[in-house]
Structure formats: structure tokens, C-alpha cells
Amino acid sequence: MRNFQADDDSILRQAMFDHLDRCLAGAQAEFLSSRVINTFEIQGQPIRLIVQSGIRKVQGHPGALTIRTTYTPPSAVPPYIDDVGSNGLVRYKYRGQDEGHSDNRALRHAMETGLPLAYFVGIAPGIYLPIYPVYVEAEDQSRHEFAIAVDQYLHGHDLDSIDTFQREYRTSVTKARLHQPSFRARVLHAYNSTCTICRLHHAELLDAAHILPDSHPQGLPIVPNALTLCKLHHAAFDRNLLGIRPDFVVEVKPELLREIDGPMLQHGLKEMNGTQLVLPKERASRPDRARLLERYEEFRSTK
Ligand SMILES: [Zn+2]
Known part of the structure; x- marks a missing residue:
């Protein structure tokens, strides 16, 4: 068995998406436990996809691999619902306030190179709705946040365009790919x-x-x-x-x-x-x- 190399980045990402496909096919629902998600391994090497920090990097890979949002209590509206940016994309906060933090640099690298990531949306303790592939599309340094495209159809758009139709389209895709599935997952999970x-x-x-x-x-x-x-x-x-x-x-x-x-x-x-x-x-x-x-x-x- 050889060690997994940095230049295998696209293989790593594809293997992660295939792993999530298999986990979901074997599940009775659209959501997964972190225990199941973390059974991922590549070439015999286990790689935990969900870690304590919200942003997951793998040694030897400069671009972030996964991002995570923690769950909100059942009676609260999750922050990502109210926090769609004016460009129609999801806002994702920096790790801390330092734009030079290694986690933020990893997200910036993913943005600059157009890497696909997996996004784990917490719906209950230890339970996540996986959304993939997602892309880091833009950064707002004054707000200490990135803009995340939660669907490949939202990837690579001109976000500075003032086209209202485009913005509304992006907002509606964000709702269909994130808001509605996370509401459904929270409710179905609550009722087993x-x-x-x-x-x-x-x-x-x-x-x-x-x-x-x-x-x-x-x-x-x-x-x-x-x-x-x-x-x-x-x-x-x-x-x-x-x-x-x-x-x-x-x-x-x-x-x-x-x-x-x-x-x-x-x-x-x-x-x-x-x-x-x-x-x-x-x-x-x-x-x-x-x-x-x-x-x-x-x-x-x-x-
Ligand atoms: Zn019935």
C-alpha cells in the first residue's frame, strides 16, 4: 500500500463523493450519522470527513475538503436560512476573525482552484445532511465570510452581475438544495x-x-x-x-x-x-x- 499523495486530490474528492453516495444508498433517509460519514477510507487509509473544526483539511492537500454547520435546536430557524447573501449564495463564516488562519486559507485555495467540497449540515446532534458537490465561490473579507454555491449549477457564475433574474435563480436553487432538504431532514429525523x-x-x-x-x-x-x-x-x-x-x-x-x-x-x-x-x-x-x-x-x- 502506498501513501496517499497530494497530487491525488481529484481522486480523493471523487472517492469521498462515491463514499457518500454509497452511505446514502444504504440509509433509510437523506441524512447520515457522523459515525457513518467518518467510515471513509481511501487506499486503506481512513480519513475522517467530520472533525471538531467546521472546516476539514487533509494533510498534503491545500484546499479544504469538507465544511460543516452545527445543528440548531428544533424550535430555532437555522442561521443559513436567514443568511443567504445578496448574490443568492449561502454565507459561510471564517474560522475566527483571522483571514490568514490555516482553515480560511484552505477555503480560499478551494475557491481559487474551483475544487468541489462536501457540505455537512447539522440537523440533530451527530446527524448531518450531506450536500455535494459544493463550491466556494467568493470571499467577503469585510464580513469575514465566504459565499458557498450549494449546487454545481451555481458554480462559476458572475456574482458581480446586477442581473435580478440571475440572483433570483441562485436564491431559488439555494432554497431547493439547502433550505427545503434541511427542513425535511430535521422533521423526518425528529419523527424517526x-x-x-x-x-x-x-x-x-x-x-x-x-x-x-x-x-x-x-x-x-x-x-x-x-x-x-x-x-x-x-x-x-x-x-x-x-x-x-x-x-x-x-x-x-x-x-x-x-x-x-x-x-x-x-x-x-x-x-x-x-x-x-x-x-x-x-x-x-x-x-x-x-x-x-x-x-x-x-x-x-x-x-
Ligand atoms: Zn400516514
Whole structure:
């Protein structure tokens, strides 16, 4: 076995992305534990991808390999949601205040050479949503931060352009690649990837549903304003075919209870009437009763 060489940088990065692909293919969800992420090795040499510092460098490789954002508590809006720069990209703070710090130099090198990185977004203690490849696109020394493109389609744009359409496009891609998946990951993880109504445990059939919508002043992208629902129960909840009382009991629309149809109506909807939600173990992740009440009143008013 030979030692891994500095000129193998692109091989190292590709091997890391292949490793993450394999980890995700073997997982039941879009998020991974740091223990699984850190099983990476190349040519027999283990390389931890998540370390104590937010910025990961590997000896012999001048460009940063990974970056990380720590998780926020369930009831807080993660900082990266509010902190999209005017160029539509994610802001990523320097390590400390010193632009010459070796971690900041490693990010600058990645920026200058256009290297792809992996970005690990913390969604719970020790649990991360991996986003890759991402690119360091720009640096704002006065704000002590870099701008991160969270999708390859955002890489290599002219960020000084004042084209509003371009900026809006970049903002919408950032939302689709970072904000929505991290909200979904936080909510699904809180509910152990289980529909809160019927206990279906298949992430590919589950959604993170808002209790109060985005457009509502209290419709924040936080876990207590969300439920993990399967596709059927999400659609039924959105269309007020069923409601959820603030004491976490499911109510099915009376007209539906009187209908006679096949097994999906019977077992999937009618039998859910009067059942209790399956709630997250962590109290701080449970649905907020005030938001549920407001949403339940809307359900009642449509009867
Ligand atoms: Zn369900």
C-alpha cells in the first residue's frame, strides 16, 4: 500500500463523493450519522470527513475538503436560512476573525482552484445532511465570510452581475438544495422517519408538512411547526379531509366517515379517526399546540 499523495486530490474528492453516495444508498433517509460519514477510507487509509473544526483539511492537500454547520435546536430557524447573501449564495463564516488562519486559507485555495467540497449540515446532534458537490465561490473579507454555491449549477457564475433574474435563480436553487432538504431532514429525523398518523416508516413516502404555511407569519421552517406525514395523510391534511386537534387527536371529516368505499378509505382514513398522533420522543420537537389549534379551527370551519 502506498501513501496517499497530494497530487491525488481529484481522486480523493471523487472517492469521498462515491463514499457518500454509497452511505446514502444504504440509509433509510437523506441524512447520515457522523459515525457513518467518518467510515471513509481511501487506499486503506481512513480519513475522517467530520472533525471538531467546521472546516476539514487533509494533510498534503491545500484546499479544504469538507465544511460543516452545527445543528440548531428544533424550535430555532437555522442561521443559513436567514443568511443567504445578496448574490443568492449561502454565507459561510471564517474560522475566527483571522483571514490568514490555516482553515480560511484552505477555503480560499478551494475557491481559487474551483475544487468541489462536501457540505455537512447539522440537523440533530451527530446527524448531518450531506450536500455535494459544493463550491466556494467568493470571499467577503469585510464580513469575514465566504459565499458557498450549494449546487454545481451555481458554480462559476458572475456574482458581480446586477442581473435580478440571475440572483433570483441562485436564491431559488439555494432554497431547493439547502433550505427545503434541511427542513425535511430535521422533521423526518425528529419523527424517526414515521408518519405521525399511520406510522408508515418509508422515507420515500413521507413529507415534512407545515402546520401553518410559509405565507403565515407563524409559518416558520421549524420542527414544532411541522409534522411528518405520509403522502396520503399530507394531502388529506392540506385539503381538510382530516384535522389534528391541539391534544394530538386525529379527526376525519364527518362526510368521509359516512362514505363506503374500498380498503384505502376504510383503513387509511376512516380508522384514523380518534387516534392519537405518534409524537417525537424529544419534547422540543413536538407540534406546537397553538399552531395546531389555529390550523384545526380552519379544518372545523370547512366542515
Ligand atoms: Zn400516514
